Amino acid sequence: MQMLLHKQKKNPHSSKGNRLLITVNVLGSAGPLRFLVNEDELVAAVIDTTLKSYAREGRLPVLGSDLNNFRLYSANAGTDALSHWETIGSRGGRNFVLFKKPQRQLEATKGNIIARKGSSRWKAWLHRSLNLKISSH
Structure with missing residues (x-):
């Protein structure tokens, strides 16, 4: 019985939280980027991942790599940009729009x-x- 309980417990060190499939539309780009993130990942990290994926795919227009030049907005949560220090899952959305400041x-x-x-x-x-x-x- 103890063995069964031990298997059911989650290891807190290996737990990364819920993963979300998010869609990021980059203003001026042909189509959205989709990738998996942890819901507790910071918005700054999501912007960084978006810029790297965008560049890796050779998309145009060229955006650069400085994440401080960009703002991420939730597509359906109002007009305020998400703070770089906010977690991506904090507003419950999965669709985002990336704008250059x-x-x-x-x-x-x-x-x-x-x-x-x-x-x-x-x-x-x-x-x-x-x-x-x-x-x-």
């Missing part, structure tokens, strides 16, 4: 730096030109 803020910051550099060069040139014209009269 908007680069507008980064581009705007770069644009402002370039504009300031360009405008300071332009202003310096204008001041030199005006000083030359004024002093030559």
